[in-house]
Amino acid sequence: MTAKKSMQDVKVVILGGSGFLGEYFHHYLQSIQAEPVVISRSRPCFNCTWHEMSNIELLKNQLEHISPMLIINCAAIASHEKCEAHPEKAFSVNAYLPSVLARWCNFHRIKFIQISSDSVFSGSDKFPFSETSDVSPIGIYAQSKMKGEKLVMLNSAESIICRTNFLVGIEGVKGLYTSFTIT
Numbered sequence: 101m102t103a104k105k106s107m108q109d110v111k112v113v114i115l116g117g118s119g120f121l122g123e124y125f126h127h128y129l130q131s132i133q134a135e136p137v138v139i140s141r142s143r144p145c146f147n148c149t150w151h152e153m154s155n156i157e158l159l160k161n162q163l164e165h166i167s168p169m170l171i172i173n174c175a176a177i178a179s180h181e182k183c184e185a186h187p188e189k190a191f192s193v194n195a196y197l198p199s200v201l202a203r204w205c206n207f208h209r210i211k212f213i214q215i216s217s218d219s220v221f222s223g224s225d226k227f228p229f230s231e232t233s234d235v236s237p238i239g240i241y242a243q244s245k246m247k248g249e250k251l252v253m254l255n256s257a258e259s260i261i262c263r264t265n266f267l268v269g270i271e272g273v274k275g276l277y278t279s280f281t282i283t
């Protein structure tokens with residue numbers, strides 16, 4: 101008989117849980133009896149607000165307190181326009197945050213999943229793509245996501261990086277949240 105590990109009671113932190121994908125993860129994990137804890141900027145639940153990038157220590161403290169077995173990072177500046185308008189912030193949220201999380205997970209020997217984007221490819225590259233295909237990101241969003249990927253791999257080679265295409269779905273109900281902001 102194959103030993104299939106159950107997700108029941110597995111504590112999973114989802115960052116960016118107020119976002120489109122984060123909310124889906126939240127509901128999916130609930131549906132399989134995992135124990136999702138959402139960390140989100142705009143929907144507080146543990147009376148905790150993270151306003152400054154310097155407050156990354158606060159996020160780490162939260163993570164220590166929650167003690168998850170897996171972190172899924174859906175937090176990002178996903179708007180290309182916002183990234184072009186605020187490149188520093190784009191790199192801070194899309195590259196620096198994932199690198200900090202990956203390092204934290206590596207140190208604590210827990211799994212880390214970083215959500216990235218197929219926009220690391222320019223669009224003129226040859227199909228089909230593989231994990232080892234050359235990347236050629238165009239624009240700040242794509243460049244910041246690619247930088248995030250590189251820093252994640254550098255800080256935790258065991259991490260999983262998922263490059264998604266357009267996300268499609270409907271919006272659902274919001275649930276258990278704690279809150280943070282990266283400025």
Ligand SMILES: NC(=O)c1ccc[n+]([C@@H]2O[C@H](COP(=O)([O-])OP(=O)(O)OC[C@H]3O[C@@H](n4cnc5c(N)ncnc54)[C@H](OP(=O)(O)O)[C@@H]3O)[C@@H](O)[C@H]2O)c1
Nearest residue numbers: 116118119120121141142175176178217265266267281282
């Ligand atoms: N949407 C797509 O079609 C698509 C395609 C390819 C890849 N992706 C990737 O998939 C992931 C999820 O995307 P999504 O569409 O779910 O994005 P989204 O709906 O825009 O959600 C982004 C999340 O990040 C949080 N966030 C944004 N800026 C922040 C900041 N400065 N500090 C802290 N949190 C911040 C948002 O919090 P607030 O709610 O408080 O703003 C929200 O929870 C991202 O990594 C994105 O790059 C998305």
